[in-house]
Amino acid sequence: MSKSRASEPRGPSQRQLRVGELIRRSLSELLTRGDLHEPDLAAVSITVGEVRVTPDLKRATCFVLPLGGGDEQGVLDALRRAKPEIRHQLARSMKLKHAPDLKFEIDRSFDRMDETRRLLSDERVRRDVAAVEARRESGDGDEDDA
Template identity: 85%
Template sequence: MSKSRSSEPRGPSQRQLRVGELIRRSLSDLLTRGDLHEPELSGLSITVGEVRATPDLKLATAFVLPLGGGGEERMLAALRRAKPEIRHQLARSMKLKHAPDLKFEIDRSFDRMDETRRLLSDETVRRDVAAGRAEDEDE
């Protein structure tokens, strides 16, 4: 009996998650060591929050943020210029058949977390949550 496929979108596979995490750690190590020949990246602390690989593992998107904020566009431009060298060094350090192409984007997850905290601390939301808890306890 074959498995039926639902029309709901599926999340990343275990392989995508594993490869993404391997790339994230390797990229973080590479950027921390500062072995790149891109002058604008030297002395710049970059946080690699997440790396998402496509299902075919041919493209990996790295979500990055300069430590302390600011200079995001300059950092992205420098990473994009250094992409061939970064990809080459990652391919040497990882045990993958093919090194995926890299794409760099600003990591906005911290902004989303701050917005969520702000929303949850709003008095109206806190009152609604408390009311919902009280209803659950009454049942």
């Protein structure tokens, strides 16, 4: 018999992805319009990179980053203070039965991308990748070497 799929780790469901994207777009629009009564958010542009929603859709983690890498902690504090108002406005703009509880975190994906680019541009890594590709082309390498 085949191994049970229930024990395998799964990614988010289509519903989680759709709701996360809906929240991301709505939150981006809300922050762009500047309709919040939090003065510390009025003068800063914030990028909402991703929103991850729990399977029960009750909690959403919003990954944000102030443009230009400004005062990250100050932006997080301001978003946390404005959370009730943000949640209320999101609930009005989206057609969801319940507005999820929001959690804000700094989006580090840009930092990880920069670090990956730096590593891939390293001469030793480029030399190793070229050697693996040369072995594959000559038929000497194993397909799973990468």
